[in-house]
Every structure is written in C-alpha cells, then in structure tokens.
Amino acid sequence: MHTETITTINDEATGIPVEMNITAFLSAAECNAQSEMSLPLLTQKLIDAATAHANALHVGYEDLVKDNTGWVLSRISIEMTRYPAINEDYSITTWVEGFNRRFSARNFMISDSKGDVIGYVRSIWVAIDFATRRPVDLSVFEDRIIPSSRQCPIATMPRLANIENPERVVDHHFSFCDIDFNRHVNSARYVETILNQWDVAFYDRNIASRFDIVFLAEIHFDDEVKIAVKQDSEGVFDVALAKVNTGFSVATRARLSFSPR
C-alpha cells in the first residue's frame, strides 16, 4: 500500500496555498483492461484533489456545510496524451485559475513518474444552497483564494448542443451501486456509463485523448434513462443522457475524441 504525498506552494505574504500537488501510485487493482488509469478513476482523483485543495483553502465541505451550502462540479474537460500506467507514480497539480460571483475555474496538470506532463484539465465549479438548490455568491471567498498564474494550455469547453439524429439510442437503468450519499448517480458513474458505450477491443485500439462533460441535472435511482450517441465527420463523438420520465430532460452531455494507440 503506497501513501499519497501532498505538498503546497503557498503565497509568501498570506500563507494561502495557491497550488496543491498530490503524488500517488497507480496499483494494479486500480487499472482498467489496458493496464492504465481509467478515465472514471482519473475523474474521481481530480475531484478528490479539488476537495483536498478546497479544504486547505478553508472553503471545503466542513466550511460550507455550516451555511448548508456545498460545491458542485458543473463541467470538466480532460485532455491526455497518455494515462498513468500500472505500478507507476503520477502526480496531480491543481490550482484556481479565477472565480467570479457565479463560478470558480479550477485547473489541473497531470505528470508521470519522470515529471513529464501527460495531461491538463479544466473544470468549473459552483456552490449551491442545499435548501434552495440555488447558486451561492462566491465573492464571500475572495479573501481566502488566490488564483495561480500557471498556464493551462488546453481549450476551454466547447458548447455542447442537442444531438440531432443520433446514430444510436439505448435504454439504461442505473443500479443501487451507482447511487452515492447525495442519493443521485455519482459523477464518476456518469463517466463510466458514457465510456461503456464502446467495447474493450475499441479501447485496445484507441485512447480517449479529450473528454468534455457538462452536468446539467441529477439522475436518481428510479429515473428511466436514454443514451444517445452520434459521431461527427471528424470522428468526434457526442453523447447525451436524457431522463425519459421527466420529458426527456438532458442530465448530461459529453464529447469524446479518441486517438489511435
């Protein structure tokens, strides 16, 4: 069992941790069929890193829950040249790029055991009031967060529109183990469900080089879900999960680009 090492880069004047770096080891038990870190696990590790940095900034779960508020991941864009491999040390560096009253932009850099950068991630977070489900004004956090000037050289999320004339539409029902303590489908399980639209042989030939996902509505255990998939002329796939029982309201949209191995 390998423990994680967490370090921060702090602002000299205030001591505020501007960046956090988490170095960890990818065990065999954590790997997918291609003996590398899966995209759902990477998503979970990014959320964990964001949580740890928010805690260190005193804007974490325990700080927000006092006001009955909490962070919600709104969208995430992941661009990888390769994924951490079996029995490899890797590190995740995270920082806040900026924030306004409505949302916080948090970026990530993923490095391999040699220190070479293998990916970047952009994410957008909002804080909501659990009672009203309405966004909270983030300007109250102004004195606790210092954005980093570190660059994130990947494009921001494209606008993901409705899928017209999908090539495939399949029915899906989430299971007991997909539901988390919020009583809705876990973010990482959305990612899994999208990746599961392709088979093992496809991933033997291709890696997901870019993945964009926007979370629009929660899916609950009893929701009937349809998954639509469409490939554009450049080989980019759009995927949407819609809830049949709520008038086909779209719960999530995603876009995937694959590269041959």
Added chain:
Amino acid sequence: MHTETITTINDEATGIPVEMNITAFLSAAECNAQSEMSLPLLTQKLIDAATAHANALHVGYEDLVKDNTGWVLSRISIEMTRYPAINEDYSITTWVEGFNRRFSARNFMISDSKGDVIGYVRSIWVAIDFATRRPVDLSVFEDRIIPSSRQCPIATMPRLANIENPERVVDHHFSFCDIDFNRHVNSARYVETILNQWDVAFYDRNIASRFDIVFLAEIHFDDEVKIAVKQDSEGVFDVALAKVNTGFSVATRARLSFSPR
C-alpha cells in the same frame, strides 16, 4: 484528503509482521446511498489490506511475479454488525490464520472510530501459475509467514450448492469499466453486480449482515451471463452468476443475509 496509517505487530524473534493494521477515513465521496461504506468498497479495501500485508511478508505481487505466479482470492465471508459511516475513521486488522500446500486462510477484523469491533471476515487465497493456471504449492512460503493466534469468531463459509428452481433469472452483460488489468471482471464488480439485484429502498430498510462469495471461474467481456436469485425459508438469499456461452458454467456463487436497520 486523509492518509492511511499502517502499523504491524511483529514476531519478536524473526521480525516477521504477524498482523497488519490499516486505519483510514471514509470520505463522503466513497459512501453509498445510505451514507456508509458499501460492501464492494469494503471488499476492495480488504483485498488492498491483504496485498499490503503480503508485500510486508515478502510474498506479494513483486515476489511472486518473478516465478510467473500470483495470489487469487478464492472465497470471502464478511459478517458486519454495521458498516463504517460517512466521515468516520475505521481500521482493518488482518492476519494469516493458517495455510497448507493448497491454500492460505486470511482473516480480518474491522473496528470503528471508538475501537469497537463492527465486523469480521474470513478469506481463502490460492496462488496460481499464470502459464498453467494451476495452483502453486504454498509450502515454499513456510519460513516467511507466521500465523496469528487471534480469534475470528464467525462461521467458516457454508457449502454453496446449485440453486434449484430460482425465483428470478435475469440476463446480464458486463461493460468495459467492469474489466480489470487481468482482462476479466474485477472481484469488486462481481460483488456490485450481486448487490444490484436489490433496489435503493431495500437497502434503506436492511443491511447486509453476512455475505459469502466463492469465485469459481473468470467472466470475460464477451461472456453472456445469467443471474439466478433464490430466497430460502429463513430469508437468506442465494445468488449465482452463470456463463451461458460456456454451457451455463457457474462463475460465482454468493449467499446474503440481511438484517432490518
């Protein structure tokens, strides 16, 4: 992010770690719909603890892979009075009860944040030669392992027989994300698939107080699977996963007892 604390109790004469204890924190992100540790996650944590102790005993992955051999979990019996709760520290203690030429019996004790015991686990492991898929003679490890005299007060695994006249039989197809680096379905995903035979409302009313599972054959991505479920007169459920495409060969059998909350 909370790091794990690992301690061992060592044999005075040889320094061999007879017991290993891992203390960890159950984060919100790890919790199921009932805001507690799920049985699949507990199973994974037990496998991780077994792996860590085997490494410390110099009978771990890196020691065995030199001879192209490795440990395989054959069966596990988990008995819990309650599960670790959200934001709670818990600890897993593991030790070898005994071993012979064919298998190793490894036990676990799970304690809560106050140090009270909340569960015990029995497991049986074999080591196999990856080339021949045949068991390896474990007597070569005799000088590296010292069994602990710590008691494990739960029953050994009952014999799980064929399910005659099942009440329910459902079709199942495993997905890309269920397959691990061994190219077959991950052990924790077998456990998930079995628990997924009940809905969220059932788990709101009941906890899985005893869970026995025996792993008989590997399930691969392309296997067509049927899941059979039967309840006996005392409310105990038997579940089996059979592979249709290999003449209904049974891949795993499990038995579950539930207690009202």
